[in-house]
Amino acid sequence: MSLKYIDEYRDSDLAKMLVKKIQSVNCKDLRLMEVCGTHTMSIFKHGIRTILPKEITLLSGPGCPVCVTAQKDVDAFVEFARQNNVILTTFGDLIKVPGSGSSLAKEKAEGADVRIVYSVFDAVDIAKQNPDKEVVFCAVGFETTIPTLAATILSAREDGVKNFTIYSANKLTPPALAALMETKGVQIDGFILPGHVSVITGTNAYRGTFEKYNIPSVITGFEPIDILKAILILVQQNATGLPALVNAYPRAVSENGNLKAKTIMNQVFKLCDASWRGIGQIPTSGMELKKEFAAFDAAKKFNMDMPEVSEPAGCACGEILMGLKTPKACKLYKKKCTPMTPVGPCMVSSEGSCAAFYRYS
Amino acid sequence: MTNDKILLDHGSGGKISHSMFSELILPVFNNPELAKQDDGAILMLGEEKLAFSTDSYVVDPIFFPGGNIGDLAINGTINDIAMCGATPRFISVGLIIEEGLPLADFKTILETMAKAARKAGVKIVTGDTKVVPRGKADKIFINTSGIGVIAPGVNVSGSNARPGDKIIVSGTIADHGIAVLGTREGLKFDSDIKTDSAPLNKMVQSIIDSSCGIHVLRDPTRGGLGTTLNEIAIQSNVGINILESSLPIRGAVRGTCELLGFDPLYIANEGKLIAFVPEKDAQDVLEIIRQDEFGKDAVILGEVTNKDPGRVFLKTLIGGSRIVDMLTGEQLPRIC
Structure with a gap:
């Protein structure tokens, strides 16, 4: 499993050259937002902030799936875990996110059957191996994971699996960008657009948002050279006053994206309104199961309808996700809220900006 | 808590x-x-x-x-x-x-x-x-x-690191954790990632028997190299700088970590040690370790400073810098 082409995108000479070019562009203070949590992590992991000119501020946006999950959805996961006869399956990050009263990690310690999976297909396997149990999967993710989820449901239907359901808290990226631009006080001079999501959606998915708000936007990959290149393009666009939507990740992203993945996604799911932590309800920013797949809908099967709840007092995750605050400006940061005792999800997820600040700076 | x-x-x-x-x-x-x-x-x-x-x-x-x-x-x-x-x-x-x-x-x-x-x-x-x-x-x-x-005269402890010490790691990191994880999760590796579990007592004996100074020895098991370096930085009240470009990692282990989102600095080792030695003895100790059957891939990883006591910094491949914190949270349960 030796991955090729890692070192090429971490080349120190190339990095130095890009930083020099960024420095040479004459620009005012710039606030650039990396929308995706994987970008946030990569920026910290490679120390990118420490080599950029001080005029450039990088903000972490609403692109960490765990971070944008509404409190009521976390509460729903906890409720599922508490049901008799349920095996709750989830990706690892979610397990420590505090709900209103508990977390999946705490429920697990109390005896709930909570299992971490690496793929939703593993959850279906668990269902097949445990026909007497109900297996619920916490579906938290963006365009990147929704097609796989859809494919899993199609295959579970074909195999006649009756004891597997999902609770969908899936979200879409472009509507969140638009909502962000409409929010009072938000000040962003350019978007570093997600790489993985764009592999599925294609560049065109951002066309509408770009044309409406005319904001410099660059799709890029996750290696340091990719990110530095995107920053250079954004800085140049700001300097010339000529915003553009650029695909700087052509080795993975096309104009129209992965058509097959999109077809499967739209076969199983349909658009719905969704609650985002800190931002609130965003119209048509979520995906729910279509009627013909209702048998796979955990909320319907268990009649689970959690009330909207307010987020923990003092937690600034919402403002941080919108670039209105940095983690260090949150009064709970490093005091009440640490990775050992997280209050908000941005401190839990490996892609959360608070966790990244805590770990790496 | x-x-x-x-x-x-x-x-x-x-x-x-x-x-x-x-x-x-x-x-x-x-x-x-x-x-x-x-x-x-x-x-x-x-x-x-x-x-x-x-x-x-x-x-x-x-x-x-x-x-x-x-x-x-x-x-x-x-x-x-x-x-x-x-x-x-x-x-x-x-x-x-x-x-x-x-x-x-x-x-x-x-x-x-x-x-x-x-x-x-x-x-x-x-x-x-x-x-x-x-x-x-x-x-x-x-x-x-x-x-x-x-033996009389030997004084090795996590609290003995001194500014100027060089830090040696005896070989590739993260092998054990990834080998166990791969088996447990049924990941089908297209390579032969194996545990590095090995006795290091003969390697240590050779260092002690030499005339070289030795301040700290530690095996970075659960919690990984990152956590162990933090323990020593705290115990000795010193700063530690390491270089990403010097981190020895097998290609397959690195690839698996990249794919699954694990940081190899926090993955368990079971047959590696880190040694803190005075700069004048660093090359000699490195050679002694490399002579041992379990130390062939040993390298000098970084050094001890008197700046930022209790903290560990990594110079990244692209020339940036970041803190290496202790492992927070469980990366992989039941790894040893």
Whole structure:
């Protein structure tokens, strides 16, 4: 499993050259937002902030799936875990996110059957191996994971699996960008657009948002050279006053994206309104199961309808996700809220900006 | 700690394990030997200076590429004693067995333990067995304790790092954790990632027998290299700088970490040590380690500074800098 082409995108000479070019562009203070949590992590992991000119501020946006999950959805996961006869399956990050009263990690310690999976297909396997149990999967993710989820449901239907359901808290990226631009006080001079999501959606998915708000936007990959290149393009666009939507990740992203993945996604799911932590309800920013797949809908099967709840007092995750605050400006940061005792999800997820600040700076 | 129950995180070897030790365990058992927090206790019995250490093994699965829970349990305690600068001599073995464990597996594990002890030149001299009903343990858990002798004049401790020291790592990192994870999760590696479980006592003996100075020895097991460096930075009240470009990682291990989002700095090793040595002796110690059968890939990883005491910094490949914190949260449960 030796991955090729890692070192090429971490080349120190190339990095130095890009930083020099960024420095040479004459620009005012710039606030650039990396929308995706994987970008946030990569920026910290490679120390990118420490080599950029001080005029450039990088903000972490609403692109960490765990971070944008509404409190009521976390509460729903906890409720599922508490049901008799349920095996709750989830990706690892979610397990420590505090709900209103508990977390999946705490429920697990109390005896709930909570299992971490690496793929939703593993959850279906668990269902097949445990026909007497109900297996619920916490579906938290963006365009990147929704097609796989859809494919899993199609295959579970074909195999006649009756004891597997999902609770969908899936979200879409472009509507969140638009909502962000409409929010009072938000000040962003350019978007570093997600790489993985764009592999599925294609560049065109951002066309509408770009044309409406005319904001410099660059799709890029996750290696340091990719990110530095995107920053250079954004800085140049700001300097010339000529915003553009650029695909700087052509080795993975096309104009129209992965058509097959999109077809499967739209076969199983349909658009719905969704609650985002800190931002609130965003119209048509979520995906729910279509009627013909209702048998796979955990909320319907268990009649689970959690009330909207307010987020923990003092937690600034919402403002941080919108670039209105940095983690260090949150009064709970490093005091009440640490990775050992997280209050908000941005401190839990490996892609959360608070966790990244805590770990790496 | 705000939790009222033990969570898996408490066993991670990272930050929460440390706070469990310092807030819950140390205050109850408090004594100067325990408070030193080295890999083993250093004790005076008459004229004799001894190192005494214990460790329990709950790895899942019990068989994995390159080894099993048996040699892991023997090598682990041998290494903990060796990291005190001691020559390991005697080992005890406690076996907690789940009803239903196949006898053939049990025999294989015992034979592996005997072989590991022979290879390292230690004797298993006492032990205990308990069997619990099915479901009350998972196949087999093993505790090993050991005693070693520290030669006069040897003074190795996590609190001895000094500014200017060079930091040597004896080989590639993260092999063990990824080998176990791969087996457990059924990941089909297209390569031969194996545990690095190995006895390091002969390597340590060679360093001690040389005329080189040696300040700290530690094996970066659970919690990984990142956590261990933090422990030493705190114990010695020094800063540590390491270079990403010097980190020895096998391509396949690195690829797996990239793919699964793990940081190899926090993945367990079971046959590696880090040595803090005065700069003037660094090259000599590096050569001694490279001569050992388990030290061929040894490199100098970084150095100790008097800036930012208690913190570890990594210079990244692209020339940036970042903090390496202790592991927070459980990256991989039941890895050893």
